[in-house]
Amino acid sequence: MKCGLLQLSVTDDPETNLPVTRSLLREAAATGAGLVLTPEVTNCLSSDRAHQNAVLRHEEDDPTLAALRADADALGIWLLIGSLALKTDDPDGRFANRSFLLGPDGAIVARYDKIHMFDVEVSETERYRESAGYRPGTQAVVADTPFARIGLTVCYDLRFPYLYRQLAKAGAEVLTVPSAFNDTTGAAHWEILLRARAIENGAYVLAPAQTGTHAAHAGRPRRSYGHSMIVSPWGEVLADGGIEPGLVLADLSLDEVSHARARIPSLSHDRSIGGP
Numbered sequence: 001m002k003c004g005l006l007q008l009s010v011t012d013d014p015e016t017n018l019p020v021t022r023s024l025l026r027e028a029a030a031t032g033a034g035l036v037l038t039p040e041v042t043n044c045l046s047s048d049r050a051h052q053n054a055v056l057r058h059e060e061d062d063p064t065l066a067a068l069r070a071d072a073d074a075l076g077i078w079l080l081i082g083s084l085a086l087k088t089d090d091p092d093g094r095f096a097n098r099s100f101l102l103g104p105d106g107a108i109v110a111r112y113d114k115i116h117m118f119d120v121e122v123s124e125t126e127r128y129r130e131s132a133g134y135r136p137g138t139q140a141v142v143a144d145t146p147f148a149r150i151g152l153t154v155c156y157d158l159r160f161p162y163l164y165r166q167l168a169k170a171g172a173e174v175l176t177v178p179s180a181f182n183d184t185t186g187a188a189h190w191e192i193l194l195r196a197r198a199i200e201n202g203a204y205v206l207a208p209a210q211t212g213t214h215a216a217h218a219g220r221p222r223r224s225y226g227h228s229m230i231v232s233p234w235g236e237v238l239a240d241g242g243i244e245p246g247l248v249l250a251d252l253s254l255d256e257v258s259h260a261r262a263r264i265p266s267l268s269h270d271r272s273i274g275g276p
C-alpha cells in the first residue's frame with residue numbers, strides 16, 4: 001500500500017487553504033497512493049477566537065469536510081484529515097480539534113478529538129494555551145481498513161506514550177500523528193518522539209505536518225517545523241518532507257509490523273507493575 005502525506009502551510013482562511021489541499025491531494029492520488037493524510041488543522045490555523053468564530057463551522061456544514069469527502073470518493077482513496085478546527089455546541093464556545101478517517105466512498109469511518117491540549121510556554125515570547133480555544137477529547141480511537149488497523153492521535157498527544165500503547169494493544173498497526181509542531185520543540189523532539197512511538201509499539205507512524213509561517217500568534221508570526229515523516233515499525237525514517245510544502249511518499253507493508261514485533265516482542269511483554 002502506497003501512502004502519501006500532504007505537507008501544508010495553511011493560512012487562517014479556510015477558503016484559501018482548501019484549493020491548495022485539493023490539488024495536492026489529486027497529485028498524491030495520481031502517484032497511486034491508496035492512503036493519504038493531511039496535517040493538524042487542515043482548514044484553518046489561527047489562535048484568534050473572534051476570527052475563528054467568524055470562519056469556522058460545525059461538522060455538519062463544514063465546507064472543507066464536504067469537499068474532501070467528495071474527493072476521497074472521486075479518487076477512491078482512504079483519507080485521514082489530520083484535523084479540522086470545528087465549532088461545537090459546548091456552552092463555553094470552545095472548538096473541537098477533530099481528526100476524520102474517510103473511506104474510499106467518502107464515508108466517515110472514524111472521528112477522533114485530540115485529547116492532550118498544548119498549554120505550554122515554549123519561550124518567553126511563545127506561549128500556547130490550546131485548552132482556551134479547544135475542548136479536549138476523552139476517547140482513544142482505532143479504525144479498521146482493508147490494509148491495517150489504524151490508531152488516531154494528534155500532535156501534542158505524541159508526548160503521552162501510554163495513549164500509543166493503548167492503541168497498539170487494541171491492535172493498531174499504523175499510528176497517525178498529524179501535527180503543527182512549532183519550530184523550537186520540533187527541532188529538539190519531533191523525530192526522536194516519532195521514532196520512539198514506532199519502535200516501542202512495532203507500528204508504522206505516519207506524521208503529516210504543517211510547515212513554514214502562519215498567521216500571527218500573540219503578535220508574532222507563528223512558525224511550524226515541517227519534516228512530515230513516515231517511520232517504519234523498526235524505527236527507520238522512510239521519508240522526511242523537509243521544510244517545503246509538498247508530498248511525502250512511502251510504501252507500507254504489514255509484514256514489517258509482524259517482523260518488528262517478532263524480533264522484539266516488547267508489546268507482548270508488558271507487565272503490571274506494583275510500587276509508587
Ligand SMILES: O=C(O)CNC(=O)[C@H](CS)NC(=O)CCC(=O)C(=O)O
Pocket residue numbers: 040041044045046047085097117118128130155156157159180181182185186
Ligand atoms: O492551534 C491550533 O490551531 C491547532 N493546534 C496546534 O497547533 C497545537 C496546539 S498550539 N499544536 C501542538 O499541539 C504542537 C505541539 C508541540 O509543538 C510540542 O509538543 O512540542
